[in-house]
Amino acid sequence: MNTASPAPYQPSTLAEHPELTPDEIGRRFLKLIDSLKSFNELSTDRVRQVMRLPMVEVPEEDGGFLAMTLPKFAWNYIFSYSVDPKYRRYTNARFEFRNEKERVDVRLLEDMNPVCGMDFNAYEAALMNAGFKNEHASYGELGQLLALQYVRNDVRVQIMPRREANAPDSKLNHACVESISIHPLDP
Template sequence: MKHSIVRVPPLALAGLMLVACANPSVPKTPVPASKEVATVNTASPAPYRPSTLAEHPELTPEEIGRRFLALIDSLKSFDELSGGRVQEVMRLPLTRVSEKDEGFLTMTLPGSAWRYSFSYGVNPKYRLLTNAVYEFHNENEQTGDRALEDMGPVCRLDFNAYEAALKGMSFTNEHASYGELGQLLALQYVRNDMRVQIIPRREANTPDTKLNHACVSSISIHPLDP
């Protein structure tokens, strides 16, 4: 079975130790907290700015993570991924930049330089370009293994929580990608015709408990390679 290897900056620790944390476990079938469906925004002349927790206090990093897992579990086939399904399950105030079936949301975390973003795009002509992504960025973080910012503020759902949820959905760990120095770059999980990719990274450089604790910098949904 052929899998795409996604190259990412060498942020993952060589020989990354995947240590469980004491955070609350993710239910097998996560349920979004809100019953209200958000309306997809249309493009406007005003410059885009990230949303804040003051505007959407329910959309914490872990809540969007749970909703993303719920989206994954709702897809019995990859071809069920659509804007309608995204809104039905995730209930996010997405911004649309075109008439295409795509949208995104970026949130800022108060008191930190962390941002977390969800985006999806459906390309009916090129199936391999269809995907959905949930990822984290820090404005102060620079390229280089020693420049990692503490990911603790956005790591209440850590690697082990995401992996346990995927395995509870009957995904199997099919493949791992490594860099030239042996550092772990990404892991692939497969169910039916769908592939979920997780890019892990350590929580921080120090202390050892954070150095050896695996968080998630990105989780994404893709079609299984032919």
């Protein structure tokens, strides 16, 4: 009897999948978003067909994910999705960026340059070209922009922008994307 526990999950690297750069996954995610004329079209089959990623499947959630890491910069980028046929509001897909150093010390704001080849302007331009309209912005207590909502038909896309870094001024004033996600438009 084998009592050894399975090895812990390790994110993939560009050495394993050199084509799966942050920009490439971002382009595929935008293609997935554009392919949805109705939110009901977001399905496991659609995600697999459009994203073409070597995902870890999570059958109990009818979903999956791919995590990639850039160890030199401590950045991870993760695509994940979940399809809930019973409760549509729980169905979603998400592409996000996380920094391990920031996870340890939340006061840090690491330079996003390694994962910001496609910046906020590129994502927003692609959504606008696909017919999405900027519908709403959410702000924090101090007036900082937290998220932007884009809508086409019954598909809502949320982008959480983030400045590239604290310095120099060019990075302070340059918007990257911390996460982008697809949701049903609330009735």
